[in-house]
Amino acid sequence: MSYDPPTPPAKLPTEIVNTLNESTPEQLRDIATYAEALAEHKEREARLEKSADQEEVEERPDDLPDDVPTKATITIKEIDGNRYYYWQWRDGEKIRSKYKSPVNPDE
Structure with missing residues (x-):
């Protein structure tokens, strides 16, 4: 493991990077858990919305x-x-x- 801090993704807003850099290791682990669950939730919502849109297209x-x-x-x-x-x-x-x-x- 490197002793250098990790490089944040270029697309990540500066204010989020700054907040993460100021966070404790425990907070960072909680953020990571929450971020993963939130990403899964948003992906599921998008799939459901797409599925509902396709059902509406069905001809009656x-x-x-x-x-x-x-x-x-x-x-x-x-x-x-x-x-x-x-x-x-x-x-x-x-x-x-x-x-x-x-x-x-x-x-």
Whole structure:
């Protein structure tokens, strides 16, 4: 290990370098732990935001009601011998459904 102090990154603002140079070894270790956790948090937030932006870009089917999420799928339910289409999706631990239309027997 060198006896010379480390060279700070050129992109680091001077006021941060000065604050770090005035800090104790214990404070520097706490700062390093916090900085690493903060970097991971900001990277995760950026990934989530990017993922949400991509989901919004998904094209909604023309017949999808406003209160039904894009991820919903169509399922067929039979009630009293009649068949019906329902939009169906997961909402947390629950499965949600919304009536779409009767099943056309000619399909």
